[in-house]
Every structure is written in C-alpha cells, then in structure tokens.
Amino acid sequence: MLAGQQTLLSRTMHDIRYDAVHDEFLVTNPFAQAILVFRGGADGEEAPIRIIQGPNTQLQGTGAQAGGVDRLDVDPVHDEIVIPAGDRILVFPRTGNGDVSPLRVIQGPATTLHRAQAIAVDPVHNVIVAGTNRQYKNGYGALLIFNRTDTGNAKPRGIILGPKSEIGNLNQLVTYSPKGWIIAAQTGDSYGKSEPEGVFVGVWSVHDNGDVPPRWRLAGPRSTLKKPRGVALNPKEKELMIADMTLNAVLTFYFPEIF
Amino acid sequence: MGRSKPIRRKPGWAAIFVLVVLSASLVLIVGKPNYPELGSASRAALRQRAGQPQLVRAEPLPAVEGLQEGMECAWMPASAPSTLLGAFQQPGGPVTAAPASVPIDRAPIRAIRDTYPTYSAVAVDLNSNEVYLQDENLFGYKVFDRLANTPPGAEFSEPKRIVGGINTKLEFNCALYVDPTSGDVYSVANDTMDTLVVFPREAQGNVAPMRELHTPHGTYGIAVDEAAQEMFLTVQHINGVVVYPKTAAGEDEPIRRLAGDRTALEDPHGIAVDPKNGWMFVSNHGSVKNTRPPRVGRFEPPSITVYPLRASGDTPPIRIIEGPRTQLNWPAHLFVDPEHGELYVANDVGDSVLVFRITDSGDVAPSRVIRGPKAGLKNPTGLFVDLANDELWVSSMGNHSARVFMRTADGDVAPMRIIRSAPAGKIALAIGNPGATAYDSRRDEILVPN
Secondary structure (H helix, E strand, C coil): CECCHHHCCCCCCCCEEEECCCCEEEEEECCCCEEEEEECCCCECCCCCEEECCHHHCCCCCCHHHCCCCCCEEECCCCEEEEEEECEEEEEECCCCECCCCCEEEECHHHCCCCEEEEEEECCCCEEEEEECCCCECCECEEEEEECCCCECCCCCEEEECCCCCCCCEEEEEEECCCCEEEEEECCCCCCCCCCCCCEEEEEECCCCECCCCCEEECCCCCCCCCEEEEEEEHHHCEEEEEECCCCEEEEEECHHHC | CCCCCCCCCCCCHHHHHHHHHHHHHHHHHHCCCCCCCCCHHHHHCCCCCCCCCCCCCCCCCCCCCCCCCCCCCCCCCCCCCCCHHHHHCCCCCCCCCCCCCEEECCCCCEEEECCCCCEEEEEEECCCCEEEEEECCCCEEEEEECCCCCCCCCCCCCCCEEECCHHHCCCCEEEEEECCCCCCEEEEECCCCCEEEEECCCCCECCCCCEEEECCCCEEEEEEECCCCEEEEEECCCCEEEEEECCCCECCCCCEEEECCCCCCCCEEEEEEECCCCEEEEEECCEEECCCCCCCEEECCCEEEEEECCCCECCCCCEEEECHHHCCCCEEEEEEECCCCEEEEEECCCCEEEEEECCCCECCCCCEEECCCCCCCCCEEEEEEECCCCEEEEEECCCCEEEEEECCCCECCCCCEEEECCCCCCCCCCCCCCCCCEEECCCCEEECCC
16 A cells, blocks of 8 residues: 655545556646656555656646646556646656656647546557546537647547437546547546446447447446446456445456457 | 261250159159248238249338438448548548447456445544444444443444435545534535535434535534534645534535635644634645646645634644654644643554644654554544543544543553454555556556545
C-alpha cells in the first residue's frame, strides 16, 4: 500500500495508469493540481519520481470541469501523458518533471470539447478519446475521438453521441489497441445515489461515429455492478477489471469477446 | 490391296435399353424419389412443385437508419470499419452502421472486497453509555455498549444496533457527533451524498434520517459549539470551514465561511472547537491550490492551524503547528480538551495518536504519543475523549477496531478495551471509494487508488 505524507497523494484520485513499457504508474492529485509518476511497485511512504505541476502546465481550477487535473492516460509508445480538462485536452511529455508546458493543447470551438472528464489514448490507431458527462449536449454525454497529434482548434474525427449510445456520465476509459476498442465505465445518473440506473461498462470502436450503441454492454444482476467507475484490461487472461464505487470492490470478469 | 475401313461400332442400343428398363424397375421397386416435403406454408398456399424457381412473396425492404428516399447505401466490404470516404470526413459524415448491443450479464470470476466494517470515526453517548462507530466500508454506523470488550478468542463483537442501508443515505461517511443532551447522531458525508444526516438515538436498520442538511462536496470533520449551538464542518475541496446553526436543515446556507489563500487551509480534515478559549483547530494534509488565478497547486507540509472561533472570510491562522518534529502524517480527526489544555490528533499514516498542548505553535514535538505494537493502532482516523470516564477512544480504519486507552496514555501501551469487528489480526483491504483501477502486468497486480 502506497500512503503517507511523502507520497504527495490526496483523495479524489479518479484515475491511475500503469505504463508497462517503462514500469511506472501515474496518478493525479487534483487538490494540488499535479500529475504524479511513481516507479512500478512503489510501496509504503515512497515519493513520486516525477511531478508535473506549476503555472506553465495550464493545470488550474477544481477538477476537470474547471480546467484542472482529474483523470489521465499515458502513451508509452509516443512518450506522452494526456489530460482531459473540461474544454481542453492537454498533452505533456511523459518524462516531464516540474513546471513543464504542454506539448499540445486541443482547444477551441471546432473541438466541441465541453465537460471532458475522461481520456484514453490508442497509440496504434493514433487517436485520443475523450469522454464527457451528460452536460455535453441535450442531456447526453459523448465520446470524442481526435487524431493523436491534433493541436489547437481541431475537429474530432468522430463523435459518439445519442440515445442509442446510452452515454451519460463517463468515468475511466481504456483502449484495446489491437482491435481498436474503447472500453468505458458509465455510472449513470449517479449524483446522490448509491445504486443509480443506467450503469454499465460499454465497448465502442475508435472508428465509430454518430449515435452508435456499444458493441457489448456489461451490466445486469449477475454482474453485481452498482456504480462502475474504473476499468482496466489484462489481455493475456482476457480479463476486464472494474472498480465499483458502491461496492468498494474491484471485480474481475472474463471477457474474451473483446480480445 | 485395298484400304480397310475404320471399324465403327454401332451404339449399344441394347445396353441402353437395358439401363432404362433397370432404372424404371428401380423406381417401381424403391418408390418415388425422396423429394423434401413441402412446408406447411407452401401447402397452405396450394403451391406445387414447378421444377424451377418461382416467386413466393414480395415485401418492401426495411428502412435503413439515416438513409433517405432516393439515396443508395454506400457499398462497404464486410471487413472495412468505415468507408474510404468516411475516413477523410469530419463528424457529420457517415454514421457507423453498428449492430445492436450484445448484452453481457455474467458474474465476475473474482472480487476483491473487504467484508468487514472499517471505522472512520467514533463518538460516545455518556447518557446511554454507548459508543458509535462510523463504518466507511459497508456504510452505516454501529452501536456498542461503552464497556464492550471483544474476547481474544472471539471473531468479533456483535453491535447492539446497526444503522445502514440505502434509505439512510450513509455512504462514505467519515465523521460522527452525538448530541450530549438528546443523543441525536450526526453523520458527515465525505463524497457522494453531499448530505449531513441526523438520526435519533434509538434509530436502527435501514431508516430515513430524521433531518438532512445539504452540505458542500467533500465535508470531512465536525465539531459543535454547544453554547452557541453551532456546528463547524471542514470542506476539503474548497479548503474551507463552513459553520451552520446546529439545527440547520435542507438547503440552509452556512452562517459563516472560512476560506481563502491566507487561511493556510490546505486539504483540511479534522476540526475541534474550544469555546472556553475561543479557538478553532483544523488538521491539514498539505495539498493546496490558489483560489485566485493562476489557480496552480503546490505541496505544503501537514499542519494544525488555529483560528479565532468566529473566524470567517480569508482570515489567517493565529498559530500553526507544523514541521518535522510534530510527526504529523495525514492527520485526521481532532479532539480538544480545554480543561487539561490538550489537543488530540488521530495520526493516520503515523499509526499513532499525538497529543499537543493547545497553546503549541511552530515545529514542536507532541507532549504524548501513543504508538506501538501493544497499542495496536493501524491507520487511526477517529478519536473521542470521554472526560467523564477519563478515557480515550481511537478508531482504526486499518484493522476493523476501536480501542480504549486511559486518557493520559503515553507510549506503547496496551488498550484497556478493544471492540473488534473482524478476527484478531485481520488487516483491512483499505479500498475506499475506488474511482479507477489499473493492471500492472509485470507484477500481475491490480492498482486501486482510494
């Protein structure tokens, strides 16, 4: 267990990513507007090996909605860290340390970025996928798919949005690059509710566009899911791991369909 | 000498005739050729075999989503994820023609979940001689007799009452206050519910609160000025303290707010009030960001900040306890004892309780420290000083228990009593409000932030 003053961790860590290439893991500290990078296997009261923080980072505000840091993903192939920040996506160098400026910022009216709070990178298909909450448009949330190297006022190459998509409030996203899948935890209309309706983990394609239903929709009484927030993959065993907030648990599912 | 003509064999007409006869005989012997039976629909429609394809029915094609009359479907090879044209088009172009969702409702093959309660806070009702323990894992609170002491060989102690369930709105609650007169129980919500809930002393089961107050997101600690009938709550997300009338309910607004860059509130957690001396004490973990642009963040050391009791706005502290000698390490709940001039700190990652003098300031060592294997504290976050019985209660999130010490305990001392809600030695999984997960493929480990 990694805990204590020296770790610089806080609560409200809404994302964690393991970089298998460099054997590091990354979390955010939204209270201090920082990206923390730890060595793989860090334990006890161990300090991060790198910290991205400061005015040049453009990480500001309270949570993603106010432009601050909430979730992240790491691209170990292209050595980048991506951050969803409401109306922007910030891209940092993976090895950045200190008060570093982003390499790229995707921002502007053409991006349609609004309430972006979740993110994932597919380094094989070279796309960044941003997920929003249901304040994106007309009560719906969306998955916005950008080219990985987009910068400035770039249009997304795909927007998955609409009633068939069932996207409302997206939490952690991951991609499975060999097949181009996007796997997203959807918490439904969860504010103030222990067991909200409309929760599921859905799978879309990075090539999707429009009101596209998820290819697979993991939910239901046998799944025991109450409020899925986090997702992770173990391709070797064809497993999907889900962190469920209400259960205070991590559940592992055998999910060969997506591998 | 003449050329010989090629020999031409006349067709074996006899052989052909024999074959025909044999075939006919076979039919007569075996019966009719085994044609498949006509289906019931065909029989009902009085169809006959025509020996050739025949029109059976004509129907219009089903409508294609997004395809307007007069348009043609774009041809797409079965393997193509999208059309070549679509690959170059911006949104607003071809919509993915995806099939309906495949529902997957299967049980997990493994679950990492702690089935025992973990106690984030403790409070004692001296009128009923009961102790209340806030369970932040299974949600709810449990009530035990104040003198309960789990026998060493027992798996756990049964509570007298349990309050929990979806109707209670107890979820990720982290602080407790028991009204010393009425016995009403106040429980503070740290995340999802944003609602302080109040129950009567005898509440039990999955019951609705008798009163609710909508609070800011991320409230943590609670302290009450009984004389003024005001309750003080720390708010992590805004680095602030909000003060309400003790009877506040619904959408009542705070009567005072303490927040701002000068307050030195840096991820505030525990709070204690000393009306006798007119002070308010707050424990801070140190993560902070500016409230004014640029709203950048920074890391500060953990601290105890002290304010005038009625402080509001952007008021700086009158004293700060901070520095390496303090041993502060994720300081959680506080309790102030004005009679003896002491401030108690549940020191989470220090696995200790620190006792300071209420007049301490700067980089000072605590006057007493309870820690060690005999003490058995493991991630203690809650504490309560029972001044009537001269006892100190400490709830540990790390080992499913609450321990009772002499109020003046110091060093590695064994508790006088232990209330356990799990087998002895059982360490908590420490999963609390997991918002994400990751898989470490190198170590075959699952990472969970809390």
